[in-house]
Amino acid sequence: MTAIAIAPTTHTTSAGHLPKWAPWALLAVCFVIAGTIFAFANAGGDPADFNIAMTLVVGMVLYMGLIFVVSTVAESRRHATDRLMTALVSAAFVVALLPLVSLLYTVVVNGLARFDGEFFSFSMRNIVGEGGGAIHAVWGTLLITLGATIISVPIGLMTSIYLVEYGEGKKLARGITFLVDVMTGIPSIVAGLFIYSVFALIMGPGTRIGIMGSLALSVLMIPVVVRGSEELLRIVPNELREAAYALGVPKWLTIIKVVMPTAIAGIVTSIMLAIARVIGETAPLLLTVGIVQGMNLNMFSGQMSTLPVFSYMQAKYPGLPPDAYIDRAWAAALTLILIVMVLNLAGRLIAKVFAPKISGR
């Protein structure tokens, strides 16, 4: 690895190899060339129109061609292939970054237009056109997600306890693990249809209330909670359990007092990630909770508004002037993204800070 020519007079280890800086220098040259081309294409225009994405793409393609030729000449065909594949694999990563960056950038830029006090203090009652806000949707999202969390966490947690502590090697446990995995792939809209069908049979067709949304989200959330907490319960060292048993502690107390406290930071993290996963779900809420213009905090009567559905309806069915509706949609999207990012970061922070310090691991 460190076999770069130490003494420049002997070329035994570095002979037939490009120096380490060569690919990087070539990459820089390619980007400069691509940048110049697009700067000329944009000459006289607005500097903001400079096509960054195309510059990156053209620069990378140029680099791949050049490094292959250079390496074939200076090294060998095999090394050239290796360098080409390295470039391709790295490019794949950059390609995935482009939409992420573009998406975050657009959401922030467009969302800030209406990310103001009015947005978080007004509902859409009696609002046509500009103005108005999404406070009713924020409350709806918080309540429905809270409901889903209250339903999913006990079920999910107890299931994972069963799988890890009681079900070892049993057929039922293996079946549950497998089906939970399959369940993570259920389309969210199917969960919405399912809850709608259940309530249509019990309370009559067309029922749309907040608790239905919580139940639909639970169908999606439970598998995520199970998988997350199961993994964390499994890494609790067996020695801890055995020590508790040896002291005569019953199994259920061992689980509550020894296993859970050891894994609790990770479990909280996985629950927060699960909340982040479902808080942005749109389709099931569109089917089960609907949308209203005003505030409704009653989970058991009447339709409610939620941020994702609010954003969707504003963008898909804009009124006049359309820009006011689109701006509200972006602001709601920005709010959602912020909530999700905060949950993600806080979750990972909790996992890092409160992780149990087990010696010897």
Place this chain on the structure above:
Amino acid sequence: MTTTTTDTESTRSPVSPKAVLRPGDRIFSGTALSAGIIILITLAAVAVFLVVQAIPAFAPDTSDNHILEGQSFITWVWPFVFGTLWSSLIALVIAAPIAIGIALFISHYAPRRLAGLLGYIIDLLAAVPSVVFGLWGALTFAPMLVPFYKWLNTNLGWIPIFSGTPSGTGKTILTASLVLAVMILPIMTAICREIFLQTPKLHEEAALALGATRWEMVRMAVLPFARSGIVSGAMLGLGRALGETMAVTLVLSPLGIVTFNLLNPENPTTIPAIIALRFPEAHDSGVNTLIAAGLILFIVTFAVNFVARWIVSRRAEFSGAN
């Protein structure tokens, strides 16, 4: 130990000692077990309730059904089944090589210290709500693609899928598939990465020791080992793409047509998209029709996920990884 105590001990502890079952234990293990069973019941209930609610859609006379409007259910649903499969397949074809590349980059190319951070960045893509992807796809991404589609049409128009008049808004099935591709990248990357990391170190080192370049090592040691994992990761991605609603709903306008053309303004649409679009105003047997369409979606995604997970779990036994 004296003989007297061994006598009493042998009566108290038989060959396989069984723990004393206290009431607390019974209650706790019972709760845990029933939680697990609730999940199984839920899954079964999803199927049962969807079937029950879907049956009225198959009534022979559909003239009073405001969605079918006299057609049979099969004639109505076929274009949406086609649209769902077609858009998901395109998304899969685009996303699979990129996901493999990213996974390789994180597992074998990136500096070890950066790997965790890079994985986290890709996971961020999974955290973005689907409606935000939809907004971005419809309002930002689609207009960006218009010149590219024009270029494709002029230069590659002789290929049937790129022929016709390209859409002026960019809201085509290809745009929807590209957004879907971005959305399924994280799950495919996660599975591939996990499998790539399981490659036996000895295989990799043996390849390197024989003078293989890094790419030759990947091709000879990592990829053959990971083949089934890649397949199942791709299938999980396919399952996600099949069921994705909002991105498609926001990008495409609902036209139930069957065409392979990628760039036209007239596009097929998908089952989840048509459900989301028609459900809020549906009533009576119209609701049943949409639920029947949802049932088809459920069966297809369940089958795809089932097979994918089966490949992974069968794989786990062989690889020796937990």
